[in-house]
Amino acid sequence: MIFEQIATGGCQSYLIGCNESSGAALIDPEISQIDHYIALAARDGLRIRYVIDTHTHADHFSATRQLARQLGVPVVMHRASSAPFVDMRIGDGEMIIVGKLRLHAIHTPGHTRDSMCLRVEDRLFTGDTLLIGATGRTDLPTGDPEALFDSLFHRILRLDADVKVFPAHDYKGRRNSTIGQELATNPRLQTRERAAFAEMMRNLDLSMPTHITEALRTNMSGGKSVAQLLAEAAARVPFMSLEELRARIQAAEDDLIVLDVREREAYESGHIPGARVLPRGQLELRVNQELPDPTRRVLTCCELGYVSTLAASTLREIGFLHTVALDGGMKAWREAGYPVKVGREPQ
Template sequence: MIFRQLFEADTCTYTYLLGCERTHRAVLIDPVASELETYARLLAELGLTLVYTLETHVHADHITASGLLRERFGSKSVVHRDAGAMCADLLVTDGVPLQVGDLEFRVLHTPGHTGGCVSYAMVDRVFTGDALFIGGCGRTDFQQGDAGRLYDSIQRQLFNLPPDTLVYPGHDYAGNTVSTIGQERAKNPRLGNGKTREEFIGLMRALDLPYPKYIDQALPANQACGRAPVPRQG
C-alpha cells in the first residue's frame, strides 16, 4: 500500500492519500481545496489514478477539494447520505464496503460532531475525521452536533475495534500524527479510562468554544462539493 499523511497548516487538517501498488488506483480522504496542486503533483510523482475522494463529513473549517478533483481527474466524491452534500457521486451508509484495487474500506457511521460523520476503517487502521482525535474529539455545539450521540458512536463503533488499530484523525493541533484505539480507549482525556456518557456530555457542554472561523464560507461551499453553487436563472 502507498500511504501519505498530508497536513494543511492553516486549519491543522490532515488529508490522507492511499494507493494500491498493484493497480495504481488511489483515494484521498478529506482533501482541502487550497492544496489541489500538491495533490496533483503527488499523484503524478507516484503514478496514481485518483478514483475516490472520501469525505468524513461536511466540514466547517475548510473547503473541500472534492469538486475540483472531480473536474480535473474524474474522481468520484463519497459522503454519508445524511451529510447534506447531495452533489456527491456516492451517498453511503453504515457498513458499506469500498474497494479500490487491493485496498478495502468499510464505512462506519460515527455521528455526533455532525449528523453525517463517518470513519473509514481498514484492516489495520481507521480514519476518524472529526469524531475521534488523538487525546480529544470533535466539538458538538453546531451543525447537528450531539455530545451523547458522539459518545455512543465512539464507544460502539471505534472503541470496539481491535486495540492495535491505528487511529488517523482529521485534525491535530499539537503535532501528533497517529495513535491507536487501545491508547485512546485508555488515555483519551474526554472519552477514555471509563468516562461515562454523562461525564462526557457535561465536559462537552462546558467547553465554551469560539464560533468556527471559516464556517460561513466553508459550510455552503462544502454542501456543493467545494464548488460555488450555480445561481438560479429567472
Template sequence: MIFEQVATGGCQSYLVGCEATQAAVLIDPELSRIDHYRGLLTRHGLTLKYVIDTHTHADHFSASKALGKAFGVPVVMHRLSPAPHADLRLDDGDTLIAGELKLKALHTPGHTRDSMSLLMGDRVFTGDTLLIGGTGRSDLPTGDPHQLYESLFDVLLRLPAETLVFPAHDYKGRSHSTIGAEKADNPRLQKTDRADFVAMMEALDLQAPTHLTEALRTNMSGGKTVAQLLSEAAARTPFMALEELKDRIGGNSRDLIVLDIREKDAFDGGRVPGAKHLPRGQLELRVNTELPDPTARIVTCCEFGKISTLAAATLRELGYTRAVALDGGMKAWREAGYPLEN
C-alpha cells in the first residue's frame, strides 16, 4: 500500500494507493494543496479513482469538487451530505473498492449528521468524529452530542484495540493513534456514561472556526471561495503600479480614466486626483452611462486592491478590454505619500 499523509495547518488529508493496480483514493483533500496532491499522484504513478470527504467541513475549504472535476472522478460522501457535487453517496456498511483497496463506510454522526468514518484493513479514517486525545465538537450546524456518543462508544471504540486511527485534524504534530490508546488516554472518552458525556460536550465553550460561514457555504453548495474569485479575476486582469499611475496623472494623461469604486464617504475622504466615482455595487447598472467608450483605458481602485481587481475583471468581461486594477489600492497610495484630492 502507498500511503501519504498531508498536513495543512491542523488539517490532515490522506492519499492511499494500491501498489498492484496503481488505483488511488484521496480522503479529505484541502483546497490549497491541489498542486501537492497532483505531485504525489505523479511521483507514485497513481491513478486517482475517488475523492472522498468524510463530512461537510466547517473549518477549511474542501478540494473535492475541484479535484473531481479536474480528474474526472466521483466525489464520494455520505448519503446525508447536502453537497450537490457529491456523485457517489455511501450508506452505513457500503464498501468502496479501488484496485485492491477496500474502504468500508461507517456512519458516525455527531460532529455533523453526514459524518462517516472509513475502515480499511488495519486502520480507520475517523474524520472529525474521533481525534487524537479528543473528539470532534458537536455544537456546529447538524452536530448532536447524543449521536456523537453513539458513534464513539457504539461504533468506533468497538473496533479492535490495535486499529490505527487517522483523524482529519491534529494540532500537535501527531500522525496517528490507536483505538486502544484512545480508550485508555483520551480525556473525553473517560466519560463513558451518556448523560455525563453529553453534559461535557454541551458545556464546552469553543470559538467558532475562523471561516465557518464561508467554509459551510462553499463545501455545502460547491460554490467558490472569495480567494478563488480573486485569484481567477487576478489571472485575467493586468495591474497598474502606483508609481505608474502617479506619473500618468502628473503628466495630465488624457486617455486614462481613474475609476474609484469605493463608497461615497471613502471617496470623499481622499481620492486619486481627477478620479471618477462609480461604486462597485452600481457598476453593471451604470456602466453604459458612465463609461460610454469601451476603448477607454480604465484603472479601477478600491481601498486594498481586491474589490478593484474584481471590478476590472468585470469590466473586461463587459468589453472594456483596456481595464486594469491599481496594484495595492488606496491604502498603498496613501502610504506612499502620493497626492490626494478631497
C-alpha cells in the first residue's frame, strides 16, 4: 500500500493507493490542499478514484466536492449524510475496492450521525470518532454521547490492539496511535460505563470551532466558503501594486479610473486622491450610470483588498475587461504613507 499523511494545521488527510493498480482514495481532504493532493498522487504514480469524508466536518472545509468535479470521481460518505452532492452512499459493513485494497466501512455515530471509520489492512481511519488521547465531541449538530459510547466500546475498540489509529484531527503533531494504546492511556476511554461516559461528554465545556457555521453550511450543502469565493475571484483578476498606483497618480495619468467600493462614509473619511465611490452593494445596479464606457481601465480598491477583488471579478464578468484590483487596500495605502484625501471629490 502506498500511504501519505497530510497535515493542515490540526487536520489530517490520507492518500492511500494500490501499488499494483495505481488506484487511490483520498480520505478527509481539506480545501486548501487540493493542489498538494494532486501533486502527491502524481508523484506516487497514483490516480485518485474516490474522495471520502468520514463525516460532516464542522471545523474545516472539505475538498471532496471540488476534487470530485475536478477529477471526475465520486464523493463517498455514509448513507446517513444529508449532503446532496454525495455520489456514493455506503453503509455499515460495506466496502470500497481500490485495486487490491479493501476499504471497510464501520458506521460509528456519536460525533455526528453520519460518522464512519474505514478499516484498510492494519489501519483504521477514525475520522473524529476516536482521536489520539481523546474522542470526538458530541455537542455539535447530530452529536450523541450515548451513540458515541456504543460506537467506541461495542465496535472499534474491540478490534485487535495493534490496529493503527489514524484520526481526522490531531493538534499536537502526533501521526498515529493504536487501539491498545488508546485503551490504556486515553483519558476519556477510562470511563467505561455508558451513563457516566455520556455525562462526562455532556460536561466537557469545549469552545466552538472558529468557522463552525460556515463549515457546516458548506460541508452539508456543497456551497462555497468566503475563502473559496475570494480565491476564485483572485484567479480571474490581475492586480496593481500600491507603488505602481502611486506612480501613476503622481504622473497624473488619466487613463485609469480608481473605483472605491467601500460605503460612502468610509470613502469620505479618507480615500485615494481622485477616486470615485461606488459601494460594492450597488455595483451591478449603478455600473452603467457610473461607468458608461466599458473600454476604460478600472482599478477597484477597498479597506483590506478583499471586497475590491470580488468587485473586480464582477466587473470583468459583466464586460469591463480592463478591470484590475489593488493589491492591498486603503489600510496598506495609509500605512505606506501615501496621500489620502478626506471628503468628496469635485464632480
